[in-house]
Amino acid sequence: MLYAKPLDEIFLGFQNFFEIREIAVILGKKKNLVGLDIGSSSIKMVSLRERGKGKGFELLNFGIKPLPREAIVGGTIMDASAVIFAIQELIQESNLKEQNVATSVDGASVIIQKINMTAMSDAELNEAIRWEAGQYIPFDIEEVRLDHEILEQDPTTGNLKVLLVAAKRDLVNEYTSILAQAGLNTFAVDIDSFCVQNAYEINYPTNASEITALVNIGASTTNVCMVKGTVPLFWRDLQWGGDNFTEGIQRELTLNFEQAEAAKEGKEDSGIKMEQVIPIINQMNQEFGIELKKTLDFFKLTTNEGAVQKIVLSGGGSKVPNLDRFLAQQFGVSVEVMNPFQNIDVSESNFSVDTVNALAPMFAVSVGLALRKVGE
Ligand SMILES: Nc1ncnc2c1ncn2[C@@H]1O[C@H](COP(=O)(O)OP(=O)(O)OP(=O)(O)O)[C@@H](O)[C@H]1O
Numbered sequence: 380m381l382y383a384k385p386l387d388e389i390f391l392g393f394q395n396f397f398e399i400r401e402i403a404v405i406l407g408k409k410k411n412l413v414g415l416d417i418g419s420s421s422i423k424m425v426s427l428r429e430r431g432k433g434k435g436f437e438l439l440n441f442g443i444k445p446l447p448r449e450a451i452v453g454g455t456i457m458d459a460s461a462v463i464f465a466i467q468e469l470i471q472e473s474n475l476k477e478q479n480v481a482t483s484v485d486g487a488s489v490i491i492q493k494i495n496m497t498a499m500s501d502a503e504l505n506e507a508i509r510w511e512a513g514q515y516i517p518f519d520i521e522e523v524r525l526d527h528e529i530l531e532q533d534p535t536t537g538n539l540k541v542l543l544v545a546a547k548r549d550l551v552n553e554y555t556s557i558l559a560q561a562g563l564n565t566f567a568v569d570i571d572s573f574c575v576q577n578a579y580e581i582n583y584p585t586n587a588s589e590i591t592a593l594v595n596i597g598a599s600t601t602n603v604c605m606v607k608g609t610v611p612l613f614w615r616d617l618q619w620g621g622d623n624f625t626e627g628i629q630r631e632l633t634l635n636f637e638q639a640e641a642a643k644e645g646k647e648d649s650g651i652k653m654e655q656v657i658p659i660i661n662q663m664n665q666e667f668g669i670e671l672k673k674t675l676d677f678f679k680l681t682t683n684e685g686a687v688q689k690i691v692l693s694g695g696g697s698k699v700p701n702l703d704r705f706l707a708q709q710f711g712v713s714v715e716v717m718n719p720f721q722n723i724d725v726s727e728s729n730f731s732v733d734t735v736n737a738l739a740p741m742f743a744v745s746v747g748l749a750l751r752k753v754g755e
């Protein structure tokens with residue numbers, strides 16, 4: 380049986396964010412979308428197959444393609460052809476045949492907010508949410524795509540806790556247009572933090588009373604998401620990431636960006652000894668710790684949920700030497716680096732398991748995206 384939805388219909392739902400379009404879906408056979416995470420330093424692709432409800436996932440395909448440094452700056456695509464070219468190369472090199480993808484956005488053009496609303500019908504809420512959103516969105520309401528999801532309803536008063544998500548229309552259009560030019564169909568545009576949370580939940584047991592900070596450290600942005608069990612409580616994107624470490628090394632050792640990047644990753648061909656780099660990294664770890672502390676303190680102050688009990692790192696920045704140990708010491712909590720493939724079957728005959736494991740933390744967003752299905 381086939382059904383169709385009009386193009387450009389926004390599918391409402393937390394963690395099913397911005398359903399861009401849906402053509403025809405065979406009911407009962409919803410395939411996973413290909414997750415394509417367009418990061419500022421590289422594009423990451425993951426394709427998964429669900430074995431059947433509750434039977435886990437299998438890795439079908441994955442790949443990564445570096446981007447030139449100036450191609451995406453502060454989340455804005457500066458050099459569209461470089462990004463399109465990289466996506467096409469990634470498709471070719473990984474022999475990707477699927478064209479239906481999910482991608483995500485983050486940063487200053489995305490607003491996520493939990494709001495309280497009085498009891499009302501879905502239709503009334505759809506209307507009211509636009510007015511309510513105006514208070515939280517520092518842009519013209521006409522310039523954003525809005526989505527919302529009811530998180531909780533008070534059983535006695537009927538009052539609602541609603542998750543409001545807004546992303547600048549231009550940003551969403553920019554990403555979908557790039558993907559279209561690379562020959563792909565975008566079925567969903569998600570939010571990086573939501574993807575990280577989804578990737579975490581399929582790989583790790585959650586504790587309903589424990590507050591965990593999911594901290595995804597990219598090259599230019601760090602997505603912080605506080606969760607209590609599976610309930611999301613707070614989101615914040617920091618303009619801080621792996622690039623700050625590289626720039627610190629660049630400054631201190633008078634290197635160019637590429638040399639400093641290689642030195643940071645401990646590559647032998649950088650010609651720089653790790654003992655020269657480590658003191659600089661330790662200094663940068665402290666600076667990152669200060670940034671993260673501001674966010675954790677703000678969370679504690681504004682939500683009354685208590686202190687964070689555990690930190691889970693992901694993103695390429697989580698591979699910076701000593702960072703996990705440093706944060707564990709600073710915050711006095713356990714710090715873990717996420718492996719988003721931990722619970723996913725990775726066939727040893729199709730993939731180099733060592734490569735998958737070495738790159739794993741960078742794939743948190745793309746695994747989260749690859750969990751999305753057409754028409755979900
Ligand atoms: N082995 C390593 N040691 C230290 N840093 C590393 C290592 N491998 C990758 N990184 C850093 O991780 C960052 C890239 O991570 P990631 O792929 O998660 O970012 P991105 O998605 O491209 O960026 P953003 O999300 O900020 O746009 C870069 O700063 C890179 O230098």
Ligand SMILES: [Mg+2]
Nearest residue numbers: 418419597744
């Ligand atoms: Mg990223």
